[in-house]
Amino acid sequence: MAHSSSPEVFIQGITSSGKTFRPSDWAERLAGVMSSFRPGGVQPGSHLRYSPWCIPKVINGVKCVVVYPALRDYEPMAWDFVMNFARDNDLQVAEACLLPDGLLEAKP
DSSP: OOOSSSEEEEEEEETSSOBBOOOOTTTHHHHHHHHTTTTTTOOOTTSSOOOTTEEEEEEEEEEEEEEHHHHHHHHHHHHHHHHHHHHHHTEEEEEOOOOOOTTSSSSO
16 A cells, blocks of 8 residues: 655545545544644543644545654554544555645745
């Protein structure tokens, strides 16, 4: 599925047959479940922020969860949970590098 040598893994809210995955807040729910997995471990208020290793995003109009391989290094079972979620729900998974906002915008 995904290899740890890739900077990020994108779980896309589209099934292998091209259908939009439901419910519409699946990415926020998955990232919320993973909120306690973070550098330094659980801290007061951790449940109020997403983990920096598992972040919901909308990319080109598609809901995604961006998962960083650091999650695998920190807690392999959490990594397996996220990857199994994608597999069990037949979601498309891609390895790529997330570019900072505006990096590809044309400069005048």
